Amino acid sequence: MKVHGKPMRTLWVETDGHSVGIIDQTRLPHAFATLRLTTLDEAAHAIRSMQVRGAPLIGATAAYGVCLALRADASDGALERACALLQATRPTAVNLRWALDEMRRALRPLPPSERVAAAYRRAAALCDEDVAINRSIGEHGLGLIRSAWERKGRQGRVNVLTHCNAGWLATVDWGTALAPLYLAHEQGIPVHVWVDETRPRNQGASLTAWELGQHGVPHTVIADNVGGHLMQHGEVDLCIVGTDRTTARGDVANKIGTYLKALAARDNGVPFYVALPSPTIDWTLEDGVRDIPIEQRDGRELTDISGRLPSGEVVTVRVTPEASPVANYGFDVTPARLVTALVTERGVCAASTEGLLSLFPERRPARETGT
Numbered sequence: 359m360k361v362h363g364k365p366m367r368t369l370w371v372e373t374d375g376h377s378v379g380i381i382d383q384t385r386l387p388h389a390f391a392t393l394r395l396t397t398l399d400e401a402a403h404a405i406r407s408m409q410v411r412g413a414p415l416i417g418a419t420a421a422y423g424v425c426l427a428l429r430a431d432a433s434d435g436a437l438e439r440a441c442a443l444l445q446a447t448r449p450t451a452v453n454l455r456w457a458l459d460e461m462r463r464a465l466r467p468l469p470p471s472e473r474v475a476a477a478y479r480r481a482a483a484l485c486d487e488d489v490a491i492n493r494s495i496g497e498h499g500l501g502l503i504r505s506a507w508e509r510k511g512r513q514g515r516v517n518v519l520t521h522c523n524a525g526w527l528a529t530v531d532w533g534t535a536l537a538p539l540y541l542a543h544e545q546g547i548p549v550h551v552w553v554d555e556t557r558p559r560n561q562g563a564s565l566t567a568w569e570l571g572q573h574g575v576p577h578t579v580i581a582d583n584v585g586g587h588l589m590q591h592g593e594v595d596l597c598i599v600g601t602d603r604t605t606a607r608g609d610v611a612n613k614i615g616t617y618l619k620a621l622a623a624r625d626n627g628v629p630f631y632v633a634l635p636s637p638t639i640d641w642t643l644e645d646g647v648r649d650i651p652i653e654q655r656d657g658r659e660l661t662d663i664s665g666r667l668p669s670g671e672v673v674t675v676r677v678t679p680e681a682s683p684v685a686n687y688g689f690d691v692t693p694a695r696l697v698t699a700l701v702t703e704r705g706v707c708a709a710s711t712e713g714l715l716s717l718f719p720e721r722r723p724a725r726e727t728g729t
């Protein structure tokens with residue numbers, strides 16, 4: 359996608375051939391700054407501190423974290439230690455585990471002397487796959503937006519509500535939930551996006567609003583609790599969000615607050631779509647509410663808020679009483695029954711075991727034999 363009119367991805371290998379460039383997302387929207395990762399610890403820090411975030415981008419960064427680790431030590435032990443360190447950075451997004459498994463699978467059979475070059479090749483391929491998958495999600499999701507536009511008799515605009523950031527900043531490129539919106543915009547369908555601010559870290563207000571703005575997609579930032587009101591007044595034609603982990607039966611973990619939007623959508627007859635690349639499906643789990651680990655993060659994300667002063671200085675201020683305890687849950691789970699459909703790179707399906715297996719039939723024997 360484009361930044362200041364220039365195409366770019368969210369991570370890249372620098373011209374030295376081994377350091378990894380990222381956009382420091384903690385600085386957006388007030389500053390656009392890039393960072394150079396040169397060690398495993400820097401890659402792990404980038405994921406943990408959310409300089410990079412979003413399920414697919416976390417996976418891609420972890421893959422390059424393995425490359426950086428192997429440059430220092432390409433032994434079996436070092437490979438396992440790097441994967442364990444990276445795996446522990448963030449618990450909810452399953453793409454992290456998927457990417458590390460892919461790296462291990464490609465590298466373990468090789469002699470240490472061949473591992474570094476092979477690791478960079480595999481990481482680059484994972485990134486290219488992510489881009490192709492997201493583009494394809496965009497094309498399948500575009501059909502849903504076009505249908506909404508037709509239902510409105512091609513009058514006015516298609517109002518779409520999204521939560522958190524599932525755009526190109528959350529992936530290597532294109533995004534998941536936002537990919538259909540970029541394509542619709544490109545094709546002249548008048549889309550307008552209601553952007554939930556997404557407390558506590560404000561991924562909607564700072565990241566989704568910024569990237570939509572870079573592409574000229576009309577949008578309006580709203581406080582997290584506004585969506586229900588808009589739906590009651592016919593101001594939302596459809597909701598589309600991303601996911602950090604989707605179970606085999608279609609339960610969906612996503613940024614905290616997603617579940618409440620799905621409830622409001624159901625109450626108001628608004629379609630609620632979830633866009634996901636297949637590496638986000640955790641085929642080992644069924645009941646997402648019971649079994650998906652929900653990240654709890656530092657309470658300071660909730661007690662403090664950052665913003666820019668008129669002088670341009672970015673400051674952080676406290677918003678809660680010093681003595682009040684806080685709880686900072688990062689994600690919640692929306693049960694499949696509240697999801698109108700899942701949008702994957704292979705097409706749109708019901709949020710159910712049968713729906714997912716209809717698009718991923720190769721999973722059927724494995725599930726039926728329990729392997």
Ligand SMILES: CSC[C@@H](O)[C@@H](O)C(=O)COP(=O)(O)O
Pocket residue numbers: 411412413414451521522523524525528529533534535561599600601602612613688
């Ligand atoms: C394509 S990204 C899907 C999800 O990762 C996204 O919606 C989300 O919840 C991101 O959470 P974050 O905590 O910012 O990593």
